[in-house]
Amino acid sequence: MSIVLDRPSVTAEEIALREDLVARAAKLVPLLAENAAQSETDRRVVEENITALDEAGLLSIMRPKRFGGLETDFRTKLEVSRELARGCGSTAWVTSLMNVCAWFVGLWPEQAQIDVWGDDPSNRVAGVLAPTSTATPVDGGFRVSGRWSYASGSAHAQWALVGVPLVDANGGFVDQGVVLVPMEEVTIEDTWFVAGMCGTASNTIVAEDVFVPMHRYLSVVEAIQGRSATPFTDEALYRSAFIPVAALILVGPQLGLAQAALDLVIEKAPKRSVSYTFYETQVAAPSFQLAVAKAASLVDSAHLHAYRAAAEIDEAARLGIYPDYDARAKSRMDTGVTVAFAREAIRTLVSAHGASSFADSSPLQRIWRDSEVASRHAVVSPEISAEVYGKALLGVRGDVTALV
Numbered sequence: 001m002s003i004v005l006d007r008p009s010v011t012a013e014e015i016a017l018r019e020d021l022v023a024r025a026a027k028l029v030p031l032l033a034e035n036a037a038q039s040e041t042d043r044r045v046v047e048e049n050i051t052a053l054d055e056a057g058l059l060s061i062m063r064p065k066r067f068g069g070l071e072t073d074f075r076t077k078l079e080v081s082r083e084l085a086r087g088c089g090s091t092a093w094v095t096s097l098m099n100v101c102a103w104f105v106g107l108w109p110e111q112a113q114i115d116v117w118g119d120d121p122s123n124r125v126a127g128v129l130a131p132t133s134t135a136t137p138v139d140g141g142f143r144v145s146g147r148w149s150y151a152s153g154s155a156h157a158q159w160a161l162v163g164v165p166l167v168d169a170n171g172g173f174v175d176q177g178v179v180l181v182p183m184e185e186v187t188i189e190d191t192w193f194v195a196g197m198c199g200t201a202s203n204t205i206v207a208e209d210v211f212v213p214m215h216r217y218l219s220v221v222e223a224i225q226g227r228s229a230t231p232f233t234d235e236a237l238y239r240s241a242f243i244p245v246a247a248l249i250l251v252g253p254q255l256g257l258a259q260a261a262l263d264l265v266i267e268k269a270p271k272r273s274v275s276y277t278f279y280e281t282q283v284a285a286p287s288f289q290l291a292v293a294k295a296a297s298l299v300d301s302a303h304l305h306a307y308r309a310a311a312e313i314d315e316a317a318r319l320g321i322y323p324d325y326d327a328r329a330k331s332r333m334d335t336g337v338t339v340a341f342a343r344e345a346i347r348t349l350v351s352a353h354g355a356s357s358f359a360d361s362s363p364l365q366r367i368w369r370d371s372e373v374a375s376r377h378a379v380v381s382p383e384i385s386a387e388v389y390g391k392a393l394l395g396v397r398g399d400v401t402a403l404v
Contacts, residue, residue, distance in 0.1 A: 005307040006075060007315040018076040024056040025083035032087030036366060039199030043192060044155040045091050046199075053095060058084070059124060062103040064235060067117040069102070071237050074245065075310040078252040085256025086263075089370030090199030092253040094153040097200075100249040101125035101153075101161050104218075105180065106238040107228035111215045112180055116159050126153040127161025128205065129220065129246070131176050135164035141213040144179060147189075148205040154188050155201035162205060163220070180216040181207060196366075196373030224402065226322030240317040243403050244309065244331035247379045251306050251338045257371045258299045258342040261349045261364060266292060268353065275354065282352070291352035298345035302338045309334035328404050329392035336385030339375045346371045379403060 028049075035046045053059050058080055063069025077099060085092035105116050105125055116123055133146020148162045160181045166174040189204040218229060223242040230238055269282040269292075279285040309331045316323050323331070350357040350368050357364040378384075388400050398404070 005304060005311060007073075007311040007318070009315060009318055010073075010075075014073065014076075017070070017072065018079060021058065021061065021070070021072070021076060022079045022083050025058060025080045026086075028052050028056060028058075028084065029087035032084060032091050033363070036088040036090070036199070036363070039088060039090050040366065043198055044201035045088075045094050045153075049088070049091050050156050053084075053091070054122065058095060059098060060102075060122075062099040062106070062237070063117070063121070064106050064113070064232070064238075066232070067113070067121040069121070071235065073237065073310070073314040074240065074248065075307060075314060077249065078255065078306055078310055081249075081252030082256040082259065085253040086260040088199070089253055089257050089367065089374065090197050092256055093197055093200050093370075093374060094156065096249050096252050097152040098124045098126060098157060100246065101127045101157075103237070103240075103245065103249075104161055104178070105159075106232075106235070107223060107230055107242075108180065108218050109215050109229045110231055112218075113230075115216065116180060120158070123158040124153070124156055125159045125161050125180075126151050126157035126205075127178070129161075129163045129178060131163035131165040133162065133164050133207070135166055135179070135212075137166075138211070141211060142179065142217065144181070144210050144212050145208050146206075149191065150202045151188075151205045152200045152202040154183075154203055154205060158183055160186055160205050160207075162207070164217075175219050176221055177217050177219045179212045179218075181210055181212060185210050194373055196369030196371070198369075221402075224404075236317045236320075238317075239320055239322070240313050241323050241328055241331070243379075244313050244323065244328055244335075246403070247332055247335040247385075248306065248309050248313065250374070250377055250380050251302075251335055251342070253374060254339055254342040254371060255299075255303055255306060257367050257374075258295075258302060258345045261346045261367050262292075262295055262299050264364060264367075265295075265349045265353045272354070288352055291348055295345040295348040295352070298341045298348070302341035302345065305334040305341070306338040309338075325397050325404060326392045329389045329397075332385040332404060333389035335380050336382035339380045340382040343371050343375045 039045045060069045061072045065071045081092045081096040128148035128151050135142040135144050163178050186205050186207045189206050191204045192202045272282045274285045282288040
């Protein structure tokens, strides 16, 4: 890839670290590809992959430097997850989600961060923001009960980050937030039976009357407006816009899946004929040439939108400027467009490659399934993103979703 789009203030040291981390991810691609089928069968990323990611430092890129993390920017995060997805979509997805959950923890008060990483900085976090629970105020905190579905990476995490609603005595809305709970205080219900991203172990976290101290609560409403509880306000990474981050973090795997599909189809083309035609190879067929050109352009466009959004998030954080509603709506649009372009590129490529794309032995069928499932995550919905952005352009704000 030759796409360079980046924030204007990026330093040579940051670029060098990014290139190093992407190179580490690239070295893991053969291993991840070799283990991809087993991760699907097991319905969780194989431990060999998790160990390799840990040893390469790729599960620490959103953790604060104060706890031995790398505290990189979001462009780096996208590039790393993109590279990993070339080998295994599920592994890239789990890496992305656990890394963004580490970023979320960086927004909490210091004591909560110490709870998570003080004894073991290598602790990993999995979570779900949806407030599908109850939180009863008690002395010093809350008693929390609930069920949180689609907790990607929960099989590999030591802490859970889960959404809670706060209501008054009459059931009226007070606040919506997230709490941190050790995994040993919750259970995991095996519910992840899906067509794609099978290895993400996106199962259901279940809590029953778990005590959560007050310092482990974070207001999502406040965070969306750029107000977090961390006292370390000099750490630019954790000044990044909440929802743009939560959405954009999901597109890195989509970029890698699309790139992997393009690379594979181009590699195989000289050895494949076009069935029931006079073309001895796909390379010779104008229809195939046009399909590859369309797919490559879609892949490039997906990268451009994703990297532009990352550059704007990173630069605003560096400057200490919290993006206004319209800027955040634009970031959601960039996220939705990225997903739509990557998905369309893969669809174009499997059609051009032919029916054998869907053979069990072909990586293309898994790429296609992974993309189709992951691109349906509600926070990256291209349709909702377009609605939010279109209304913002017309001066209508805040009537679609709070997640902007």
